[in-house]
Amino acid sequence: MDSITPNEIDIVRASSSKINEIDFENLAFGNIFTDHMLMCDFRDGKWQKPTIKPYEPFLLDPSAKVFHYGQAIFEGMKAYKDESDDVWLFRPDENFRRFNASAKRMAMPEVPEDIFLGGLHEILKIEKEWVRKGKGNTLYIRPFMIAIGTGVIAAPSTQYRFMIILSPAKSYYSGEVKVIIAEHFSRAANGGIGAAKAAGNYSAQFYPTKLANDKGFQQIIWTDDATHTKLEEAGTMNVFFRINDTLFTAPTSERILDGVTRKSIISLAEREGIDIQVRSVLVAELVEAAKNGSLKEIFGAGTAAVVNPIVGFSYQDEYFELPKIENSVALKLKDKLTNIQYKLEEDTFGWTVKI
Incomplete structure (x- = not known):
């Protein structure tokens, strides 16, 4: 076209x-x-x-x-x-x-x-x-x-x-991003319009995000509406977790947006030989990984920010700071993705379209 x-x-x-x-x-x-x-x-x-x-x-x-x-x-x-x-x-x-x-x-x-x-x-x-x-x-x-x-x-x-x-x-975001894991509020529910980019999805986030901002956090990691035990999205972005050397991200559903950056990150990770698993990640699993030191990175992925590293999270009033690491997978994937977007690296996927 x-x-x-x-x-x-x-x-x-x-x-x-x-x-x-x-x-x-x-x-x-x-x-x-x-x-x-x-x-x-x-x-x-x-x-x-x-x-x-x-x-x-x-x-x-x-x-x-x-x-x-x-x-x-x-x-x-x-x-x-x-x-x-x-x-x-x-x-x-x-x-x-x-x-x-x-x-x-x-x-x-x-x-x-x-x-x-x-x-x-x-x-x-x-x-x-x-x-x-x-x-x-x-x-x-x-x-x-x-x-x-x-x-x-x-x-x-x-x-x-x-x-x-x-x-x-x-740049969309600036400065360090700290998040709260949602325990009460939900971004979307089964049978609802969470998978659509409907305006109301975003306005519904404003109040709980304001509460998080008042506590010194920039965003919320949303959890499932039924049990609040499954990690789903981060603010207005899809979210990835690196535990040891494996990346995890939640599968899309009628609650979770099918992000273009998300699917591009998955394809890039696979091409780069990074172990990536698309499955539900439990809050308890993340907290345990933070406690035992196996949680290396959390990052959001979306069009506006591309990839946005998260430096720490709070759950049940306990704050977990992520380690400062070299060779960040998040930053590596962001660099690979933006190089394709700016035509600084060969687009082996056929993703770019010339005007």
């Missing part, structure tokens, strides 16, 4: 660019947006003609379903620029697939490939200069869809809006 043809999309260029006003060396994640956005509405049972237009606010009726019943989904992706000034995407087909899986779970219409991927290629061609060279510089991509149909009856909307907005980014 290269792009949709010009007669299949309306393009309205911004009269001027704000790019020269941006300090690209000091970016707060997700606060600055590029000059253009893509918008496409679903009405009368079909998708309308997409438009790329200047980034701007838009009006919605106060009774729009998104405000009342939370029909809203999103994805997180990145664009990278190599040393030859070419722009690349990383596994965009996986984000497209997952977006439509989320849409289906939320009773929303699936977005056609030519609108999602084709429109993405087209807007990235326009905003190419916003993608800066250099490892660590990216253009964060936020495709999302909201219910814009009106009325407060509790039923799915009949009208939707699909959009893509772009934000130049550097």
Whole structure:
């Protein structure tokens, strides 16, 4: 998929660019947006003609379903620029697939490939200069869809809006990350929408995360809703544990997001000869490993942060500091993954797509 043809999309260029006003060396994640956005509405049972237009606010009726019943989904992706000034995407087909899986779970219409991927290629061609060279510089991509149909009856909307907005980014997290293992709150439940990238999944995390922040911790490692004995995700990321020389991560389920970075880390670990097991890890198992010294690393994995090492965790008011180690598996895998994304290393998996 290269792009949709010009007669299949309306393009309205911004009269001027704000790019020269941006300090690209000091970016707060997700606060600055590029000059253009893509918008496409679903009405009368079909998708309308997409438009790329200047980034701007838009009006919605106060009774729009998104405000009342939370029909809203999103994805997180990145664009990278190599040393030859070419722009690349990383596994965009996986984000497209997952977006439509989320849409289906939320009773929303699936977005056609030519609108999602084709429109993405087209807007990235326009905003190419916003993608800066250099490892660590990216253009964060936020495709999302909201219910814009009106009325407060509790039923799915009949009208939707699909959009893509772009934000130049550097590192998502900074500083050391300490976590609390959840004993009461849950991120998701069996039969729920935990496997969808639905907006409500994230807002439900804000209160327990605030409680953790008040205690001096940055994130929560979520546990299963039924017993709180199985470790599932870390904050907004999938989570990995290294016990001795084996990596562990929980299997995906209807509670756990099928992370693109997660599956890429698994494939890279297998290629590098690292022993990796996809199975449930028990809280008791982690605590015991921390006590006997066999727990070497914990790290989160996701699009925004890529790989984020965790320096310690708290459980039942007992804090366990992880050892300072050389030859970190987390950092090795992060380096391998980002080298592929920035075209500094051969992509033997066929993950990267040129714009």
